[in-house]
Amino acid sequence: MNSLNMPGFLPHRLACFLLSVGLITPLMAAQGSAEVVGEVTLLIGQAQLVGADDVVRTVERGQPVRAGDRIETREGGHVHVRFVDGGRLSVRPASRLQIENYSHSATQPQGSAIKFRLDEGVIRSITGTWGEEARERFRLNTPMAAIGIKGTDFVVKSDANATAASVYSGAILLAPLDDCATPLGSCQKGREKLLSADMKGLMLELNRQQGVPQFVAAVDLLASARRPAAGVGIATTVPPVVGVGVGAEARAATGANLDKPIVNEARGRDLVEAATQIAAAQIAAAQSPVVPAPAPLQPQVNELVWARYAWVKDGGLDTLSQTFEQASAAGRESVAFGTAHALTRNASPAGAVLTTTDAAVNFRLAGSSAFFQRNFDLGVEAAKVDNGTLAVDFSRATFATQLGVSSPTLGADSVVASGSIGKDGVMRTTSANAIVLGATTLDGKEAGYLFEKSIPTGALRGVTLWGR
Template sequence: MLPKTIRTISERIAIAALLAAVPGVQASPSDAVVAQATLVIGQARIVHADGRSSWVERGSTIRVGDAIHTELGGHVHLRFVDGALVSVRPSSRMQIQSYAYSADQPQAGAIKFKLEEGVMRSITGQWGGAARERFRLNTPLAAIGVKGTDFVVKANDHSTAAAVFTGAITVASLQGECGRGLGSCQDGRLLSADMKGQMIEMLRLQGMPQLAPAEDFMVASLPQAVARTGVDHRARPLGDAATLAAAADKPLLSESRLAGAVTSALAETQASDAGTLHWGRYAWAQPLSGDSFSQQVDAAMLSAHERLAGNGAYTLLRKMEGSQPIAYAPGAGVAQFQLTGAAASVVRPADQPLEPVSISAATLKVDFDKSRFDTRLQVQGPQLGQDVVQAAGSIDALGQMRAASGNVSVQGGLSGNGREAGYLFQKAVPSGMLQGMTLWGR
């Protein structure tokens, strides 16, 4: 057996040769290197086609047939030979079933992933962009085709959900010819980046993909307590840089950017540490009009929060006690809340600017005895004119708020002591989609 240093050099030469290859016939047999791990946080294994497994380390090479299994708190970034990027989130299992491309014989190429469980993000590379009809990501329930895309998928045996950052995807039931083929299925449902605030969701009992309000899969998949205190297979404690890397997927962070990002995030966390509820905003999300109080999601996650609600751009986070969620014990009676922060805009297609929206005459009443809430906002914008947001709904045992009636979609939550509240709202209007977030206190 070659010494480890020589093996590592050989593997890197193999990757360099593939990257330098002229686009003619480019194929990837089962023993060819197709990707390299560029960032590894926590524990993750490569499970090879023959059943052998090994720990994933930075620089580990990946071949067709390999599967990445991340454990609780584990996180892996992969860079493929054509420039494609894949991020495998904690507690996930993803396999590379095919990775090949031929410009002269496109029917001979195929890029095929399988997400058995968990969350992954995929940014299409040169090969996938040149042969979109030969790119496929399968989950236990769904077949996903791409159209030159950056997207994220969450899957298990009971459901599949996908959201798009750029480009578009199609999602179809993994049945019949669709399950055996590649690319987009004929009956697939389209989701594009222009469809702001939406995702495609497919449930096992449902059988067909449906549009739904977007969730922020990346925060939901991060086990904060483990990310802060877990250890890797060499028993090294995960530090703040590891936590930030695990929390951030957009853009995919390189190791050279982590130190500066951590310093900035820690400063922002310390500057915004008052209160129990916080709004986190992803770096790629355009701020809503009036947003002077949200913080970067990366910073919020460094100080251990649990997620109460989210729409893919913003997420409502509740501070934990150490590594444990705060027990929801709000007391009894009826309370009137005062608005302490609000931001709203009318969101239009990607090539049009957001329309600023102001909020006034805001009310929120919570009946803790009945676990119910009622809220009303008056909104106004240059093209929107005057409108009203009105909703009523329930509060579950964890303090999460969901609207059951009214003219708007609402999701949010309360602090453990019931003295703070916050919610997202979304409503279709003639000029686009009205979206906003609020914070309340009493």
């Protein structure tokens, strides 16, 4: 009789009884036992929730959300979800999103998994604490692309033939879905591209004709979500604000709390019209003549110098490095070594360590030189380096970088790497699609790294210098 006091015994007995008399079905019992991972905090218009049991439910504010659920919004429909770890998800009109997994293990991070699938439409995702702690276990798939994160607030628009993504904070790694051998984390097979929040004016786009993600001029993906006719839709041209609904301006104009349920369609239209008016005013203001800001000065690098080995045959294409004799003439010391180059910097006293008051810096590319050596004839050709980013978090001693590289034989390619920075300023790569070796100056003002990447048609080599 003591077994009657066992935790979960009575609910189990009750479920068995209800099953036996036909008041619930096995599928209903399975859905009820699924762990709740979040709740709906905002609903505008119409949307439905399709559970793992394939039962369709009308979405309501406060409704629990479980792993396996699919959120489907209609034209004009808009749903916000807050997850148990503080993560947030905004599902825009005419969208279909599957929550495939949302789990976490503090003792076994390798068991954590956050995975979404956006079949069509537009969503905005803000990473919670689980995603921050196990970024390598996060994945958002679309019919075309796989997206991994680096602590991120980002927007994705997708259909069967194309995917576009923009970033508000942090960074994402977007790759063709076909390149992914693992179900979670970012995919790094050489065709991926990194997009970070500091790459202003750019977004990533992947379509079936390209096959490789491309940087394109940014547009407001939230505003491009489909809306119903006659202007009764979500005014998404208002700049998005974390943690609020249609927009802070709309809430101030209407005096409404958009986290409260929308009780009828007329009330929803009132909120939408208020936000639309504010958006129109902002567009009109944006069309006023604006005096362009002066172009930023080219960053200067004075301490770091690349030295080139004497045996390197680059056909005179290396315009950035010096011979070892030239580089060491001023008493510089080598701090990073590759097969063709070594990075040198001013000699420092014994025991000197990296010291800077800056918590984090987004370096700008000051100079680069790269060449591609072909396998079939051992000839070399110049390679172009562009769209470079280098983010260094000195407070966490980490770095993340991305480069676009191209040449006639190579085509378009990329170099992506992240890792740690030691007290000596030397970069130590932990994740990369190429060999990346480099360092910063001990005052944190300059940085440089080399990259080497072998592909079936040849070998890519290059050096970079970065300033502020």
